Amino acid sequence: MASSAAAAALLPIPSSPSCSSSEDSDEAKPLPPPPAPEDHSPPPQQQQQQERRRRRGWQMERDCNVAMRDLALAGDVDGVFAVFDELKRAGADGGAPPNVLCCNTLVNALAEAGRAGEALKVFEEMLASGVAPNASSYNILIKLHARQLQFDLAWELIHKSDLEPDVGAYSTLITGLCRAGKVVEAWGVLDWMLEKNCRPMVHTYTPIVQAYCSDGRIEEAKLLMAEMEHVGCLPNAVTYNVLIRALCDDGRFDEVDQVLVESRTKDWKPTTVTYNIYMNGLCRKGKAKEALEQLDVMLGEGLDPTAYTLSILLNCLCHDSRLLDAIYLLQRSTELKWYAGVVAYNTVMSRLCEMGKWMAILKLLTDMIKKGIEPNTRTFNILIRSLCVGRKSSLAKSLIHSQGFPANVVTYNILIHWFYYRGKLTEANRLISLMEEKNIARDEVTYTIIVAALCREGKFDAATGFFLQSLKSGLSMDVLTVLLSRLVHADKIWEINRIFDRKDLAPDHHVFDLTIRTFCRAGYCCLRWDAPRIHEGNLEMQQTVELDGESGSGQLAVATIGGP
């Protein structure tokens, strides 16, 4: 097992850490109440009234928190904010700010939605209003920092808070590190915990199992799970679900069956999520029929399907070209007591969109609204796309200005792509400016669409300009692929040198592979791979490309990989 205590040294180490279990540190610790007035206490009747009011307030906070949690689960962060503001206003009459649990729910919802600035602001407001944070508050902030790759801040927070760092805080940090692909550092934190006699839990190991799995290192994940059993921290359904998902992605369905059979003699039971993962995995590998068979197995085990299950099944039916079955299941879902959510509708509608059946899409859209299922941005985008395909693109474009339809980068990509495709360059450019006005950042797909369209128009300088702009948010192989292939096909291969000369582009072996492959496909010969050499502490790889015909031969570029 790979482990490195040294990795913890990558993070600032506090002077004297200690550790407590999550059970005893997870309680709200309100600030001491203000000193009681020295005069007489209120008469009994008034006391009763106060007590009733307090209970009502307490109940209201509970209800609001449940509502906020549900809204957050549905992805409606603004809804969460609205309920919180309502609570704040109601509290303002009696002078009580929202309690720590409600604040946590809001901060967490904002953090999950990537709205870090607002999350921190709410946290600061909570402190300012005299509400003391609890262990969960700090864990949410740790998660927030970790998601922004600010691991030093997260580490600092673990040891700076008034509460002693607990296994939950460390596990949250480990999760963040693993998500960022920093498994070695995650091991470092785990070692640090062990040194401090803080016992890891399943929550501590499972993210590492996941990191291995998503890196395709399934055997190492299995070894770690065996190690977990060995140290008495048994993998649970979540851990096995992570493994099953990786096995599915790798098409190793026999092993999935084996894991499921073994569960009968082990200390975990498959859940609905397990079967959701399995069915979806089968479906993605073109085994829709086998996926539908697993539904019977799942029901046979007494497991209830969820909204996820229904969406996955609908996806299977769509992939199995059983669209009528899908529509039937969707329309009868309520009487079958299968909860159909917005995703279920989106799944079927997007398949209908691919088939150009936009009347059927409008029918389902009406159905869902009648059922009280609120369309979301994805629904909206499916509608936009189907309108474009149905040659109603001006109607599609006008929709982005209408209230209640939150257009996002995907919306703009669909429209920009469509207008370019129809040769309406002015419209496309207008949308690109509009995006900027609305502060909607371009993504890889936007750049790919723009670069491809400009190259088609022969505007290679402008296309290269957009490619260089795209580098600000990191190199996208998709954008580079489009640019290179268009340049090569337009016999503008030496333009490529201009790109490679840029300081902000450090080509690695992927870039080289792509470049060479593009040249070869276009009929140019790739003659020589030079041996890598070490030069001034850097590993340099050089590939010499000799070109057919009058261009003669020339050196393309030098890639420098690694460092001292």
Add this chain to the structure above:
DNA sequence: GTAGGGTTAG
């Protein structure tokens, strides 16, 4: 009631 796993788009 906070920390780990599952569905749909360009």
